[in-house]
Amino acid sequence: MKHFREELWFNTETRRAYINITPEVQTIIDKSKIKEGLCLVNAMHISASVYINDDESGLLHDYDVWLEKLAPHAPPSQYRHNDTGEDNADAHLKRQVMGREVVVAITNGKLDFGPWEQIFYGEFDGRRKKRVLIKIIGE
Numbered sequence: 001m002k003h004f005r006e007e008l009w010f011n012t013e014t015r016r017a018y019i020n021i022t023p024e025v026q027t028i029i030d031k032s033k034i035k036e037g038l039c040l041v042n043a044m045h046i047s048a049s050v051y052i053n054d055d056e057s058g059l060l061h062d063y064d065v066w067l068e069k070l071a072p073h074a075p076p077s078q079y080r081h082n083d084t085g086e087d088n089a090d091a092h093l094k095r096q097v098m099g100r101e102v103v104v105a106i107t108n109g110k111l112d113f114g115p116w117e118q119i120f121y122g123e124f125d126g127r128r129k130k131r132v133l134i135k136i137i138g139e
Contacts, residue, residue: 004032012126037138
């Protein structure tokens with residue numbers, strides 16, 4: 001079995017962002033030359049997420065509004081975590097809801113998705129450098 005590893009790096013200008021990374025992941029699969037296998041896409045930071053859903057602007061807006069209602073950023077004093085001097089407790093909670101990683105099948109060298117599925121990087125405490133691991137195994 002072959003394996004391939006690469007990282008994507010992000011530094012968003014905003015606190016929260018939702019970035020379709022499907023083309024970048026497919027480019028890495030192409031580079032790996034693995035035709036049949038699995039692709040792990042993993043947010044390597046505890047205030048960011050990787051998830052699969054539709055790339056539709058209304059849905060992305062709805063996620064942002066919904067997550068902010070579930071775990072509002074303000075006031076930061078509402079969270080015990082922020083007693084440490086941080087102000088990102090909400091980002092940890094948002095990440096917990098949206099998930100850490102996805103695994104997608106690779107068939108004939110392509111991501112094997114259902115209808116409308118795309119891979120997203122969700123940023124909940126941006127404006128600093130963070131990474132996403134891409135690990136591919138297969139033949």
